[in-house]
Amino acid sequence: MLTHLTGQHLPKWINDVRAAELPGLSSFAGGLEQDLDAVIQGLTSRWNSGPVEGRVNHIKMIKRQMFGRAGLPLLRKRVLLTAASSACTTTLAHHDRP
Structure with a gap:
């Protein structure tokens, strides 16, 4: 199913x-x-929330890694930086396809 x-x-x-x-x-x-x-x-339905759930899980993982070490400003910066780097990787992967 x-x-x-x-x-x-x-x-x-x-x-x-x-x-x-x-x-x-x-x-x-x-x-x-x-x-x-x-x-x-x-x-x-062919629609799903998989990409959103994956991103939420990624943010939670970063938060767990930083537990007790830093506040919201550093967490925000790490989340944005990893999002930018994964977007670059995804873009490069799509351009490499024939």
Whole structure:
């Protein structure tokens, strides 16, 4: 469902999980049912927040590395510098393609 964007199959999967009576998966399936329409939309749409989530995780990693060492001004500078350097790397990688 994730790689082929076939979220319409989710209700059947949830029923199969419930029938299998696996406690961990049944609980997970129940959580999915709480907002089933949104989950199905997320599994069928080609749009995703992956790039944003990746950037957020990167910022959190920088923050953890600097824990207790510096304040917001230095954290801001490091985040902006790494964003600029990754943008340059991405741009160069796109230009290297045939």
